[in-house]
Amino acid sequence: EFWQYRPLADGESAARVDWRRSARSDDLFVREREREDRATLHLWVDEAPTMDFASNGGRTKREYASLLCAALAVSVIDAGELVVLKAQGIIRDGLDLLRPAKPGRDVPASRGDVAIIASDWLADDTKSTLRRLSDLGVTGVALVVADPAECDYTLTGTVSVDALNGTSEPRRLDKAEAVSDQYFRAWCAHLHAVEEAARGVGWGFLFLRTDAAPADSVASLAAMIGRQ
Amino acid sequence: MWLQFAFPWLLAGLAMLPVLYVILRRMPPEPRRVVLPTIVLLGEDEAPPPAEARTPWWLLLMRLLLLATLILGLAGPEWRRGEIGVVPQRIAIVIDNGWAAAPRFAEMKQSAAARLEELDGTSTRVLLLPTADRKDDDAFATRFVDPATALAQLGAIDAKAWDVDRAAAAAAIPQDSAVLWVSDDLDSDGAATLAGAGGGPREIASFPSAEPVFLNAGATATGWAVRTAPMLVGGRTAVSALSDNGTVVQSTPVDLSDGTESVRIDIPPRQRADIVRLSTGSGPASTFVVRPGTGRADVVIVEAEGGAPPLET
Numbered sequence: 001e002f003w004q005y006r007p008l009a010d011g012e013s014a015a016r017v018d019w020r021r022s023a024r025s026d027d028l029f030v031r032e033r034e035r036e037d038r039a040t041l042h043l044w045v046d047e048a049p050t051m052d053f054a055s056n057g058g059r060t061k062r063e064y065a066s067l068l069c070a071a072l073a074v075s076v077i078d079a080g081e082l083v084v085l086k087a088q089g090i091i092r093d094g095l096d097l098l099r100p101a102k103p104g105r106d107v108p109a110s111r112g113d114v115a116i117i118a119s120d121w122l123a124d125d126t127k128s129t130l131r132r133l134s135d136l137g138v139t140g141v142a143l144v145v146a147d148p149a150e151c152d153y154t155l156t157g158t159v160s161v162d163a164l165n166g167t168s169e170p171r172r173l174d175k176a177e178a179v180s181d182q183y184f185r186a187w188c189a190h191l192h193a194v195e196e197a198a199r200g201v202g203w204g205f206l207f208l209r210t211d212a213a214p215a216d217s218v219a220s221l222a223a224m225i226g227r228q
Numbered sequence: 229m230w231l232q233f234a235f236p237w238l239l240a241g242l243a244m245l246p247v248l249y250v251i252l253r254r255m256p257p258e259p260r261r262v263v264l265p266t267i268v269l270l271g272e273d274e275a276p277p278p279a280e281a282r283t284p285w286w287l288l289l290m291r292l293l294l295l296a297t298l299i300l301g302l303a304g305p306e307w308r309r310g311e312i313g314v315v316p317q318r319i320a321i322v323i324d325n326g327w328a329a330a331p332r333f334a335e336m337k338q339s340a341a342a343r344l345e346e347l348d349g350t351s352t353r354v355l356l357l358p359t360a361d362r363k364d365d366d367a368f369a370t371r372f373v374d375p376a377t378a379l380a381q382l383g384a385i386d387a388k389a390w391d392v393d394r395a396a397a398a399a400a401i402p403q404d405s406a407v408l409w410v411s412d413d414l415d416s417d418g419a420a421t422l423a424g425a426g427g428g429p430r431e432i433a434s435f436p437s438a439e440p441v442f443l444n445a446g447a448t449a450t451g452w453a454v455r456t457a458p459m460l461v462g463g464r465t466a467v468s469a470l471s472d473n474g475t476v477v478q479s480t481p482v483d484l485s486d487g488t489e490s491v492r493i494d495i496p497p498r499q500r501a502d503i504v505r506l507s508t509g510s511g512p513a514s515t516f517v518v519r520p521g522t523g524r525a526d527v528v529i530v531e532a533e534g535g536a537p538p539l540e541t
Contacts, residue, residue: 050265122265150266158259161267171267171275172259179275186269 005029040082041225042109042138043069043097046119046126049166054210055149064210064217065118065145070097071218072116072225084109111137114228116221118143120150121194122165134201139228141221142198144191144207151209153183204228234304241299245292252291316406316428318353318372325385326360326392328457329412331511332435333387336410339433340382343408347375354378357400358385359392359422389512394418398425408433414441414457439509440465440484442516451495454506454516456484465509467493471502482508 005021008028018031045051051062059067073083073094084090085097089104096102109115115138119126130142155161155176162170173179191207198205204224208217233239321340323329329336344354353372373381395418401407406428413436423432441457454467468479480493495503506516 053263053265120265122268147265149264155262155264159262160259162261162263163268164263164265165268168268170261171270173275175276179270182274183266183270186271186274187266190266190269 001034003032003034005031038080038082040084040107040109040113041073041076042084042086042113042115042133042140043073044086044115044117044119044129045069045097046117046121046123048119048123048126050120050122050164051145053147053150053164055147058148059210061120061145061147061210064208064214065143066097067214068143068208068218068221069116069118070094071214072221073097075222109133109136109138113138114225115140116143116225117141118145120145121190127194127197130197130201130203134203139202141204141206141224141228142194143221144194144205146207146209148209148211150187153180153187155180232306234306236303238299238303241302242296245296248295249288249292252288315347315350315352317351318355318402318404319347319406319408319428320355320357320401320426321378321382321408321410322357322359322394322397322401322422323382323385323410324360324392324394324412324414325358325387326412326414327387327389328392328414328437328441328513329360329435330387330513331437331439331509332412336412336433336435337382337385339435340408340410341379344375344379344382348379350375355401355405356381356385357397359394359397360388360390361385392416394422398422401425403427407431411435412437437511437513439511439514441513442506442508443489445506445516445518447518448492451493451500452503452506452518453490453492455490456508457489467491468507469493469495469499469503470505470507472504477502 005018006029008017008030012030016030017028021029021031045062045065047062051065052060054060054063071094073091073096075094076083077092077094082090083094084107085101085104087103087106088096088101089107091097113136115133117126117130117133117140121127121142121144133140155173157176158172158174159176160170160172161176195205204227206220206224208220321343323336323340325333325336340356347354352375354375354377355372356378392412394416398418398421401422403426405426407426407430409422409430409432411432411434413434423430437457443455443457445452445454452469464481464483466479466481469477471477477499478493478495480491482491484491493506503518506518508514
């Protein structure tokens, strides 16, 4: 697309002169065109084992996050933009997110790109990913995906709680209901910390429960991407 | 072996203690396993530290001891205190089996049997002497046997309807023998002799009757006079006069608690002839059979001369 005419700089190649425009005046002009870079959306779905948790037989956090991102990717690819998956590179089909991952050539993010980090943000490397992307000039949305059981702490009695992170031992609680207040405080503090981190680098923050209707959640996510 | 058990098979429960140990060791039960990734958000110091997952050994020991005590208790331990501390070489067990012993004769046999069971397996020789078994139909030769044989002999002894002969029993006891006298607690000739018989340790187990025991009864002009043995327990009772079909003709309340041994009961002449039994209780020793005709007036017709009374009883 046409962008502007500008005067020919000294020492510039004569081949670049736009003669039609230059004929209408005494100066020589160069025709400049808009650089046609396609917008790139980076989708970063957390692969931590904690994302594989689902209560009451619902979708796991990973499934839910992948579903939202896939829906978004389909419409973004339809619009002619690029979608890049972590470790898989550019994909042609948004539904690839719902299939087993195929390793591909990683495409590094660059200034002006948009990213979505979909995670429960329980692992430390999620926030460092956010910092790294924002340092590259990438903007985007920090999406917190949470299971209902994580939002509504319902543990009672004597339980051995597995954090599912593969590293820590199961946590034994004698009266699980007695620490519900402490849990909710910690849970809110966790969400606040993610929000602070996102807002601090100019990213959007979105919190979604896996029991919310996926269509509504995709709409919320798309609206927030549009504002970035 | 003084500690014995009423239900020795319950002691098999002690063999279950290792099983109980394992079960108790597993208590409290394993906690429910749940998954909650966000539990890592809850700081270690925010939840109270879990209680000791395993039962402390001293608590376990106390529980096992408690269970062992319970099993031993349920098995019914009986501490048989030995009256004759040292097991004697020879012992004469004298058992009263006269008419007065009948109400509690089963207990008396049990008492003798218990002693024989204690002595079973020892080298003690036992002489069993029923005091009411007369010499001419004595089933047992007066000789010492081993406790197991004596136990079998004891089973064959029954209470007899006649009186005891304690002097004869005393005469049969050798000088070097210990004596256990299972007594009906009714004094008789020869009781003192028997009490001093034998040269070893002596022991008397008394089984006094709970009901009044008739010693004698005789007709009087107005009824009967009965004599009873002194009662140890109770006292207020009634002497009933019964006809031959078991009907109580008359019942006279008597109080034997203050040592009274003789009671007179008056029965109208018309009914006196019907009486065949006097009774103060259910047992045979509490029943006195009246000689038929004892209560009937003997009538004599005498030739009247002058103003003499025409009838004389």
